[in-house]
Amino acid sequence: MEYSKNEIKRANFKPKSHVWICPLNNKYELSIPNTVYPPREDTNLLAETLMTFGKVNGKKLLEIGCGTGVVSIFAKTCGWEVTGCDINPLAIATSRGIAEKYNIKNIEFIEGGIEPKFEQAYNLFEGGPFDLIVWNLPYLEKPKKHELLGPLEDASLADISEGEKGRLHELLIKKIEKEKSLKKDGKVILIHNDQGTCRRLSSDCMKLGWASRIINNKILQDGENLIATCIWKPWELSEKIMLDEIDSTNSYSLNKKLPIGTLVIAKKQTKGRGQRKNEWVHHSGGWCGTWTIPLGDLSPSIIQAKAGLAVLDSIASINSQELPTFDSISMAEFSINNIFLKWPNDILFKNKKLAGILSEAKTQGNETICVVGIGFNLNGTKNELGENIPDATTLEKITNQHFEPDKWGKILHASIASKFERRNDIKMIDKSKTMRDWWLSMEEFNKTNVAIINSMKYHVCSLKEDGSLGLISIEGAEIICEDSFDISWEQKSFD
Numbered sequence: 001m002e003y004s005k006n007e008i009k010r011a012n013f014k015p016k017s018h019v020w021i022c023p024l025n026n027k028y029e030l031s032i033p034n035t036v037y038p039p040r041e042d043t044n045l046l047a048e049t050l051m052t053f054g055k056v057n058g059k060k061l062l063e064i065g066c067g068t069g070v071v072s073i074f075a076k077t078c079g080w081e082v083t084g085c086d087i088n089p090l091a092i093a094t095s096r097g098i099a100e101k102y103n104i105k106n107i108e109f110i111e112g113g114i115e116p117k118f119e120q121a122y123n124l125f126e127g128g129p130f131d132l133i134v135w136n137l138p139y140l141e142k143p144k145k146h147e148l149l150g151p152l153e154d155a156s157l158a159d160i161s162e163g164e165k166g167r168l169h170e171l172l173i174k175k176i177e178k179e180k181s182l183k184k185d186g187k188v189i190l191i192h193n194d195q196g197t198c199r200r201l202s203s204d205c206m207k208l209g210w211a212s213r214i215i216n217n218k219i220l221q222d223g224e225n226l227i228a229t230c231i232w233k234p235w236e237l238s239e240k241i242m243l244d245e246i247d248s249t250n251s252y253s254l255n256k257k258l259p260i261g262t263l264v265i266a267k268k269q270t271k272g273r274g275q276r277k278n279e280w281v282h283h284s285g286g287w288c289g290t291w292t293i294p295l296g297d298l299s300p301s302i303i304q305a306k307a308g309l310a311v312l313d314s315i316a317s318i319n320s321q322e323l324p325t326f327d328s329i330s331m332a333e334f335s336i337n338n339i340f341l342k343w344p345n346d347i348l349f350k351n352k353k354l355a356g357i358l359s360e361a362k363t364q365g366n367e368t369i370c371v372v373g374i375g376f377n378l379n380g381t382k383n384e385l386g387e388n389i390p391d392a393t394t395l396e397k398i399t400n401q402h403f404e405p406d407k408w409g410k411i412l413h414a415s416i417a418s419k420f421e422r423r424n425d426i427k428m429i430d431k432s433k434t435m436r437d438w439w440l441s442m443e444e445f446n447k448t449n450v451a452i453i454n455s456m457k458y459h460v461c462s463l464k465e466d467g468s469l470g471l472i473s474i475e476g477a478e479i480i481c482e483d484s485f486d487i488s489w490e491q492k493s494f495d
Contacts, residue, residue: 295370
């Protein structure tokens with residue numbers, strides 16, 4: 001039975017009674033048609049996430065797929081200027097009725113959605129640009145053929161779109177950009193789960209140049225993880241500086257004292273450097289760039305680790321894979337590619353160098369400027385790399401694909417912002433998650449290599465809070481290795 005026929009059939013059923021208690025403990029008694037999605041755990045997660053913004057004063061919010069309208073109504077009580085929309089006319093009628101019942105004034109509910117084939121009489125973005133757009137995505141999987149759906153599933157599946165124009169979150173981003181419907185410094189909150197294609201949501205957004213960060217979640221009794229992901233245009237108030245040739249993008253950025261979020265990209269770098277003043281050799285297919293970032297309380301080691309994880313995420317995104325930092329399962333799946341971090345600041349494919357990272361800071365008076373530079377071997381064959389960098393490889397060699405530098409830079413910029421951009425209304429990633437992801441990203445390398453310090457061989461046994469490495473020798477001697485140590489690595493012998 002087609003979704004639309006199920007929808008019509010259930011529209012004639014008696015409405016169901018439902019009670020919803022919002023995060024401020026206000027009770028709403030609802031009468032809901034069977035084809036209108038009722039408040040559930042994902043509704044609660046969206047409302048609780050809105051609570052983290054506190055009281056606002058007249059900022060504009062658009063809720064897509066508003067269902068009963070209770071989240072829009074709750075947002076209105078928090079001070080937002082609200083527009084709610086839904087492709088289901090019964091949902092709009094329900095939302096308006098509930099708003100009237102509870103005397104909620106100056107809230108607008110309109111019929112419409114973002115489906116590309118949906119002929120809507122009203123452009124839902126006309127009330128914009130908005131400060132915040134929220135959407136509890138219809139993330140349920142499509143049913144098997146001839147399976148009879150219940151009303152909740154019917155409502156959730158009513159506007160699913162999978163096709164050549166992309167998934168719903170991709171369509172939303174493209175429409176936001178086309179209609180210019182989000183204010184500068186605006187953001188989008190998407191509610192989804194950790195199943196199926198939703199696992200690639202952040203990766204898909206990053207591929208379109210949008211930063212993302214999980215800002216809330218709720219684990220249900222059956223183990224399903226409901227997630228609130230915030231996406232935004234990275235560092236919109238900063239600029240990108242493109243240079244044909246420079247000695248070092250890090251030096252340029254430090255000397256110019258550029259604003260936070262500024263990205264400097266050079267087509268050619270003549271005096272690139274790595275850890276402990278090692279030289280970073282630039283080649284024709286290489287990519288190099290430096291970001292001015294907020295220093296905060298992060299150590300140089302952890303800054304480099306976060307940047308390294310951003311590179312791994314970017315590699316996954318440009319190849320349409322789940323971000324390895326999504327969860328431990330996605331990190332394990334990404335490790336199958338044999339791309340991993342080597343402590344403290346390299347990205348390797350097997351034992352060939354793919355990228356290097358260098359974090360530096362410069363203090364002048366009371367001001368400290370912090371930058372993080374990334375040199376990445378994007379394109380090139382073995383002959384193009386030449387004899388100067390025999391222990392290196394490129395992403396093109398690994399994947400047999402040629403990558404456009406501008407596209408790579410756009411994705412990496414979004415990924416770096418996802419890890420470093422500080423905004424009052426977007427919670428930063430917990431340090432504990434960064435440390436866990438860092439450790440998992442090094443696991444394969446640490447299993448197959450030993451560290452050599454002063455001719456002594458050590459196995460990696462731990463990662464400390466400050467980013468230093470815990471090592472233990474064959475004889476049982478333990479040391480703490482900091483990034484200032486002169487350390488080399490050797491593959492283990494498994495004879």
